Amino acid sequence: MPDTKRETLRFAPSPNGWLHPGHAYSALFAWDMARATGGRFILRIEDIDVGRCRPEYEQGIYDDLAWLGIEWEKPVRRQSEHFAEYEAALKKLREMGLVYPCFATRKEIQDAIAESGIPPRQWPLDPDGAPVYPGLYKDIPKRQLNELMWEGRSYCWRMDTEKACTMAEELNGGPVTFMEEGVGSRGEHGLIRARPQAYGDVVIARKDVPTSYHLSVTLDDATQGVTLVTRGQDLAPATHIHRVLQVLLGLPEPRWHHHELVRDADGRRLSKTAKDMGLRELRARGVTPEEVRETIGLAERA
Template sequence: MPEKPSTMPPVFRFAPSPNGYLHLGHALSALLNDDMAKTARGRLLLRIEDIDITRCRPEYEQAIHEDLRWLGIDYERPVRRQSEHTDAYRAALERLKAMDLVYPAFMSRGEVKRFVADQEASGKPWPRDPDGALLYPPDDRKLSRAEAEARIADGDQHVWRLDMAKALATANSELSFIETGPAHAGTLTLDPAIWGDVMLWRWDAPSSYHLSVVVDDALQGVTHVVRGLDLFAATPVHRLLQTLLGLPAPIYHHHRLIVGEDGRKLSKSQGDTALTALRAAGLSPLDIRRRLGLG
């Protein structure tokens, strides 16, 4: 069951990745976190999720601070940067290894696509996760420890994945969570198995989003996670990891997404409605709030 609310001041966090300029969707998330923290007389943290070293850049991180300052959002210091705390994520991974709940996975994306294509060509439909990605095939999960260790010793590129079936059997509990967002309010129980064997550690980046976010939220004492609806489906995976690692469950609030004129979610990579551009065009913070329907 979800953790009972704490008597300590509630803790909210805004956790962007510096892989592009913030847009209106990020502004909505940041402003909601700030508004809700103030209403609850709580604390607001900023966390820079910069573990993807191939995409994150210092200029984007600096722009995050500038945009938040322009919006009138203050947050506690020091700011947590994920790139400075990889030891904490590795320690969590090692705990899961000791519980025999993760395994090294060696198939590349291309190999997974070819495997699935062969399966579907023979009339066997292959499952996808909620984001539409192919679930990882079971072959590597069947490797013996000796075989896996030998491949690692030979330098075979690999990631670490959660053995979902083993993890669910080990958790052996109802993975419910409290949701206060308008789309799905209530005490909810969702099945993380729809994600298959999720990746927890990448060869090209320390940790993955799923692992680092639950570790960070616990270490920072976050009690309320306010984020977009695009992450709602990932919540049962996070609840599973929290249960396995003995971490508390925050209250979740998934807010509406801001979409463009074509109906798609705004994207950093395309520079959609970047706050830097809107500011340069003469819009004020109040204009942003009105445009987001926040009054």
């Protein structure tokens, strides 16, 4: 059972690449805060993307964090070992009538946007920069839905965001809010009203994997008793989705602290996709953990 009497923080990387200084900032930020409050620090491996995650990257996470001087509780929770839990939560959302299967391909979505009469450049984008889903397959007849499933068409599960928000507010007895102790997606701080509509009908699960980042991270934080979620500002918009899911699924409410991102000299944030220099490379070059802290601006918290 989670220790509800102590502050609990976590670092939850995906083993789909090597950790870079941006990850070091996030991990050390949570580790330092846990030590300062006498709290718990949890490491979680978010490996639901079974096609991209690799054992060597997971081992690299353990090696890099140990090198940084971070200690974590064991055993480590690996999301790939808990698909049944995510599937149970998905079933609950389905029974509540809040999710629906979407068979739309990327090309179908692009074609629907092109045929909408709205110039593609003016089509709304979600906080992650992707076009907001145009609603294909949202209200198709049940007979057609069954035919598509019988054909074996690939699909994902999308949340009916407007319906979900309405039900969440009914369950909550008023507007759904969350506490931001850092800086939110729009520079907000303090008590913020959850408004996930910017994402449209967001993907909650896929046919081959019964979850998505949004669903799994929400369930994991509750299961592990996380009281303060610390992560980069790029993930701040997702909090609006996660808070609504917490209300719908009857999960406890943590607080959030979104921190600044580590950027290069040109202001670009570091990423695995851009193959920025990893911690393992810095270690091989003789860089010390103290020098990493100094580079990312956390030396004073060591």
